[in-house]
Amino acid sequence: MQIKVKLYASLRRQKFDEADWEITPDQKIASIVEQLGLARQDVGTVLVNGLHAGWDETVAEGDVVSFLPRMGGG
Amino acid sequence: MSEKTISNNPESVIYKRCTVDLASGTTTFAQVPCKNLEDVLGGFGRSFQILAERDIAEAYCPENPVILNTGLLTGTSIMTGMRSYFSGYSPLKQSGTGRPGAMWSTGSGNFGNKFKWTGLDEVIFENRSDKPVYALLKEGANGPEVELKPADHLVGLTGHAKIMALYQEYPEAHFAAIGPAGENWQNNYMGAVVMSTDNELKSGEPKSRFAGRGGMGSLLGYKNLLAVVALSSDKLQKITPEIRDVNRDILKSGGSARFQPASQGGGGGTWANIEVLQVFHAVPLNNFRPKGNDDVERLFRDEVEKEFDIATEACHRCGIRCHNNLFYKNEDGSRGKLAAKFDFEPLILFGSNLGVHEPAKVCDLIHRCDLLGMDAISLGTTISYVLDYNERHPDKPLFNGATFGDYEKIAELIEGAGRGTLPGIARGVKRLSEETGETAYAMHVKGLELPAYLPDTNPGYMFAIAGGHMSMGTHMMLAKEGKHSLDEWTQAITTAGLFQVGYDMIGLCKFVGVGIGHNIIVRALKEAAGLEIASADILAAVRRAYLRGLALELRQGFHEEKEYTLPSQVMNDPNPKVTLPKFITNEFLGELRQRVWSIFKPEMEGLLPVQGE
Numbered sequence A: 001m002q003i004k005v006k007l008y009a010s011l012r013r014q015k016f017d018e019a020d021w022e023i024t025p026d027q028k029i030a031s032i033v034e035q036l037g038l039a040r041q042d043v044g045t046v047l048v049n050g051l052h053a054g055w056d057e058t059v060a061e062g063d064v065v066s067f068l069p070r071m072g073g074g
Numbered sequence B: 001m002s003e004k005t006i007s008n009n010p011e012s013v014i015y016k017r018c019t020v021d022l023a024s025g026t027t028t029f030a031q032v033p034c035k036n037l038e039d040v041l042g043g044f045g046r047s048f049q050i051l052a053e054r055d056i057a058e059a060y061c062p063e064n065p066v067i068l069n070t071g072l073l074t075g076t077s078i079m080t081g082m083r084s085y086f087s088g089y090s091p092l093k094q095s096g097t098g099r100p101g102a103m104w105s106t107g108s109g110n111f112g113n114k115f116k117w118t119g120l121d122e123v124i125f126e127n128r129s130d131k132p133v134y135a136l137l138k139e140g141a142n143g144p145e146v147e148l149k150p151a152d153h154l155v156g157l158t159g160h161a162k163i164m165a166l167y168q169e170y171p172e173a174h175f176a177a178i179g180p181a182g183e184n185w186q187n188n189y190m191g192a193v194v195m196s197t198d199n200e201l202k203s204g205e206p207k208s209r210f211a212g213r214g215g216m217g218s219l220l221g222y223k224n225l226l227a228v229v230a231l232s233s234d235k236l237q238k239i240t241p242e243i244r245d246v247n248r249d250i251l252k253s254g255g256s257a258r259f260q261p262a263s264q265g266g267g268g269g270t271w272a273n274i275e276v277l278q279v280f281h282a283v284p285l286n287n288f289r290p291k292g293n294d295d296v297e298r299l300f301r302d303e304v305e306k307e308f309d310i311a312t313e314a315c316h317r318c319g320i321r322c323h324n325n326l327f328y329k330n331e332d333g334s335r336g337k338l339a340a341k342f343d344f345e346p347l348i349l350f351g352s353n354l355g356v357h358e359p360a361k362v363c364d365l366i367h368r369c370d371l372l373g374m375d376a377i378s379l380g381t382t383i384s385y386v387l388d389y390n391e392r393h394p395d396k397p398l399f400n401g402a403t404f405g406d407y408e409k410i411a412e413l414i415e416g417a418g419r420g421t422l423p424g425i426a427r428g429v430k431r432l433s434e435e436t437g438e439t440a441y442a443m444h445v446k447g448l449e450l451p452a453y454l455p456d457t458n459p460g461y462m463f464a465i466a467g468g469h470m471s472m473g474t475h476m477m478l479a480k481e482g483k484h485s486l487d488e489w490t491q492a493i494t495t496a497g498l499f500q501v502g503y504d505m506i507g508l509c510k511f512v513g514v515g516i517g518h519n520i521i522v523r524a525l526k527e528a529a530g531l532e533i534a535s536a537d538i539l540a541a542v543r544r545a546y547l548r549g550l551a552l553e554l555r556q557g558f559h560e561e562k563e564y565t566l567p568s569q570v571m572n573d574p575n576p577k578v579t580l581p582k583f584i585t586n587e588f589l590g591e592l593r594q595r596v597w598s599i600f601k602p603e604m605e606g607l608l609p610v611q612g613e
């Protein structure tokens, strides 16, 4: 099934801004990150349709999945 | 823990203190045994115990000291170990009773190392000098020596110019100085301490670091102490295989990676936060009121790169290299002169939050603030209030009538604040908003202006003891994790959040990016300072130090409900443009306060010394 993947900041610079992405129906977010070739420790936040999601969640056809790098300040 | 560990035997650690009476010019040296583990770790953990012994009713009084100290790892070969700390009762942070709050402020650069290498761990500046002076701290044949010297030749110079003038006299030293803002202490409560870096001294360019928060530069100005020179030979600690491993682990930890240069695969420093927060329309714009548009995108790194040459640089031997310095491009494409340092806080607070979106103009505003030696957070946030007020009251504006985006007029306000001609701005947004009577959108908590993270996303600001994000690590929690329940926020504030302050004890930068009880820290203390301290003991000491700070706030009169709150606009007029959950209501804050105090208060008992002892 197809989802839309959006990458931000350093992740976008590593790969791409936005792409349609083919996954299997039961594929977890952690595995999508792997498939994208991103290091899990570089990803700080995952949003599915704008809502925060965890590594073990699955997504549905047509979902927009956004990956944000780790952030911090101080 | 065995009986022999330092946690059970802190008095076996002795530190070297010099007390300088600025009024008489006398100096007194002492070897001081540590009372507890907070003393051993150092930084504010130690200085706040001294401050708590004093009954201080106003910041500008001779009894209010400035305490300069280091952390246990300052001057070691552990990466980032070069912090020094300035502590005192703040002219800016003030309770409703008028009493000042205790503060510390810290910066990097090479000053901390050089200070530690003089053989001193702490200098307490007492009273005030009747003439401008600078303090020369140096290593002598028989131990550290301290002298006060006339500083008439430094009067009126920018912080950077003071540093460069002193560098001519002391080419082996490093420097902490105040700018014109600190010299105008009567009218400016947000003066910063400007600290030299190797890159600054070598290039002559103003690449200083700043201990900005809480007006410690203004307090030095009140004392007529214009600069501190730390003169010592370099005593670089041998990098043992164990220290090398610790440093490698610091660099490899995901925590620090986000601050490393984008060109090396890192996150590019705090700058990257803009793009991430923009996903939620949570980047401060026009006085912390995002409009849901894409204005801030002109400050994304790719956009700025079109106009400027960006160089990532570092403090002495630091591999994290978190400084993003922007240089103008010459016509032939080569690197021109330094435009400004570009980090998240100044970038937002002098950019989008003032309605200024052109990188060159933002650079100029940051540069002015830095040269005048002011805290970028306090100044930027106070000016954004002025612009907001003026937009609401076009018929009776404040000062020169500047509104959002009005770059030239904003530059005038910065100059006036730094030169002491606009005390209405330079005494901070709390006082200004109380004068205008419009406090709802004055972005401060307990008199300290908010950093560039929306209060709509962080009720943890209420329990920060020394600046919103420096002393309570909850400022990104909502954006990172989406958590917004009372249980989650109570837990965040009373556990992980408060440990943010641990870095301001041990002498490392927060950009190391791991929790203060992490194995990397335990190993660093063992290998570089020779002290075995269990993670649980470090955490307990940091927690006590934080809670002592909180207890000190209550003793200085901060009201445990009225002053532990957020600007009321957040609760009464939530911003529909921010796409993160809107959960901060008056009821939520009331319940959160109650839960947090019920956890903290029993632990706070007995942490404060009796005043005067």
Ligand code: SF4
Pocket: B079, B080, B081, B082, B108, B109, B313, B314, B315, B316, B318, B319, B320, B321, B322, B323, B509, B511, B512
């Ligand atoms: S992390 Fe940044 S501020 Fe800290 S020592 Fe390294 S370069 Fe300096």
